[in-house]
Amino acid sequence: MENTHISENAHGSASPGPSRRAFVSASAVTATAAVAAPLALSTSPAYARPAGLGSALDAPTFDPALRQLLGQVDPNRIKATIQRLVQFGTRHTASSQTDPVRGIGAATAWVTQQMQDIAATSGGNMTVQQQTFVQPVSSAIPVPTTITNVIATLQGTASPERFYVITGHLDSRCSDVLDFTSDAPGADDDGSGVACVLELARLFATHQFPGTIVLATVAGEEQGLYGSSHMAAQMAAAGNDVQGMFSNDIIGASHSFDGHKPDPFTVRMFLEGIPTTATPNQISIMQSVGGENDGVSRQLGRFVVSVAPFDLTGMNIRTIWRRDRYLRGTDSLSFQRHGYPAARITEPRENFNHEHQNVRVENGVQFGDLIEFVDFDYVARVTRVNAAALWALAASPSTPKDLVIHTAPPAGLPGTNLSSLAWSANPETNVTGYEVVLRETTDDDWTGKIPVGNVTSVTLDISKDNVQMGVRAVDSQGNHSPVAFPTVVN
Numbered sequence: 001m002e003n004t005h006i007s008e009n010a011h012g013s014a015s016p017g018p019s020r021r022a023f024v025s026a027s028a029v030t031a032t033a034a035v036a037a038p039l040a041l042s043t044s045p046a047y048a049r050p051a052g053l054g055s056a057l058d059a060p061t062f063d064p065a066l067r068q069l070l071g072q073v074d075p076n077r078i079k080a081t082i083q084r085l086v087q088f089g090t091r092h093t094a095s096s097q098t099d100p101v102r103g104i105g106a107a108t109a110w111v112t113q114q115m116q117d118i119a120a121t122s123g124g125n126m127t128v129q130q131q132t133f134v135q136p137v138s139s140a141i142p143v144p145t146t147i148t149n150v151i152a153t154l155q156g157t158a159s160p161e162r163f164y165v166i167t168g169h170l171d172s173r174c175s176d177v178l179d180f181t182s183d184a185p186g187a188d189d190d191g192s193g194v195a196c197v198l199e200l201a202r203l204f205a206t207h208q209f210p211g212t213i214v215l216a217t218v219a220g221e222e223q224g225l226y227g228s229s230h231m232a233a234q235m236a237a238a239g240n241d242v243q244g245m246f247s248n249d250i251i252g253a254s255h256s257f258d259g260h261k262p263d264p265f266t267v268r269m270f271l272e273g274i275p276t277t278a279t280p281n282q283i284s285i286m287q288s289v290g291g292e293n294d295g296v297s298r299q300l301g302r303f304v305v306s307v308a309p310f311d312l313t314g315m316n317i318r319t320i321w322r323r324d325r326y327l328r329g330t331d332s333l334s335f336q337r338h339g340y341p342a343a344r345i346t347e348p349r350e351n352f353n354h355e356h357q358n359v360r361v362e363n364g365v366q367f368g369d370l371i372e373f374v375d376f377d378y379v380a381r382v383t384r385v386n387a388a389a390l391w392a393l394a395a396s397p398s399t400p401k402d403l404v405i406h407t408a409p410p411a412g413l414p415g416t417n418l419s420s421l422a423w424s425a426n427p428e429t430n431v432t433g434y435e436v437v438l439r440e441t442t443d444d445d446w447t448g449k450i451p452v453g454n455v456t457s458v459t460l461d462i463s464k465d466n467v468q469m470g471v472r473a474v475d476s477q478g479n480h481s482p483v484a485f486p487t488v489v490n
């Protein structure tokens with residue numbers, strides 16, 4: 001592949017060589033500000049963004065078929081799912097596996113049947129698997145316990161080797177994590193997440209996408225993320241390239257019922273910074289290049305914000321740069337433990353009287369995870385956020401692989417302000433090119449792009465020391481992939 005060389009004044013179009021003039025003028029702005037500032041703050045020129053940040057990112061366009069699908073998300077069907085889940089009394093991981101009416105076994109059988117009925121509408125494209133294993137004695141598992149995930153897979157067409165996973169957890173709990181007999185309705189935690197997963201399965205089953213979609217209910221979450229740990233480990237062992245995973249856990253209430261105002265149009269998306277799997281050496285490099293805010297989960301989150309705006313979903317995404325709530329975790333962590341990009345999606349503010357509590361009234365206060373506290377329209381909006389993200393991920397090119405930025409100067413030079421990037425070609429045949437995306441190091445999201453053509457390397461006359469850079473793929477429909485952030489090589 002050709003190595004394109006693009007200068008700092010490119011403004012989005014390839015030019016044949018480095019522009020000395022642009023380089024000098026960009027430096028002059030910075031130098032003037034630096035010298036003048038201490039002397040006359042009020043009259044010194046403001047810092048100006050260099051032209052090298054590229055042209056503005058396009059406003060996204062949305063497939064009319066996606067809009068139609070979002071219009072079909074049905075709060076009443078979501079309500080019916082949660083009502084049914086609550087009727088199992090408890091879905092505790094150690095509750096009965098064989099009782100046809102009460103317990104985790106009956107709930108698993110019901111979800112499996114739902115998934116199978118949905119798969120029957122897919123023309124053979126969606127398959128359903130019960131992934132069963134025995135969890136040995138471990139924290140909150142006093143005796144070896146059978147745990148079953150229910151996994152619906154919608155096979156991708158063009159690049160089925162990449163996976164996008166959405167989960168909700170089927171199990172529930174009450175006050176004592178080992179109490180498997182008391183009622184644990186789990187309407188919000190996590191009947192809401194399971195209802196989201198089933199609704200997505202229903203709506204996506206009749207579509208096809210380049211990438212593979214996995215919609216799963218996992219179990220054993222409350223005991224220690226055991227179901228999702230097993231699922232993620234199995235996917236990693238099979239070499240599955242999971243390029244995005246979302247745990248929908250507690251997505252049912254816009255209203256915390258604690259005196260704070262309801263916030264029905266906000267959902268939180270937690271995104272870890274430094275990846276869970278980063279080695280000490282990788283952390284050292286991250287510190288050295290300022291890559292702490294550019295881990296794979298953060299790039300996934302930026303992508304979701306761009307493809308699931310309020311105009312499309314009726315929901316604002318509040319991105320939170322934290323793996324999860326303080327010292328707590330959910331099934332996204334199981335996937336992050338294998339280096340996969342993942343996020344936790346959850347309601348804006350929890351009410352701890354409703355979570356992990358026996359159903360009871362104390363001093364006039366209702367405790368317990370009851371369906372009366374669930375807002376089905378809210379769950380529907382969260383489901384739309386998931387649907388928009390899933391659609392964009394599975395329909396767009398995959399995230400470019402093997403992206404590196406070279407730090408060694410060209411032969412004979414003592415150093416360089418040039419930035420040379422290289423990556424592997426995407427597998428999708430409809431990829432028409434790549435864009436380098438840029439932002440100031442202090443910006444929270446990418447602000448500019450430089451289209452570089454259908455190449456696998458490029459040299460820019462932009463100092464890598466001053467900005468953040470990434471690469472994304474673009475296809476013939478104008479869809480773009482999530483952004484890859486480079487690792488460093490000499």
Ligand SMILES: [Zn+2]
Nearest residue numbers: 189190249250
């Ligand atoms: Zn939960």
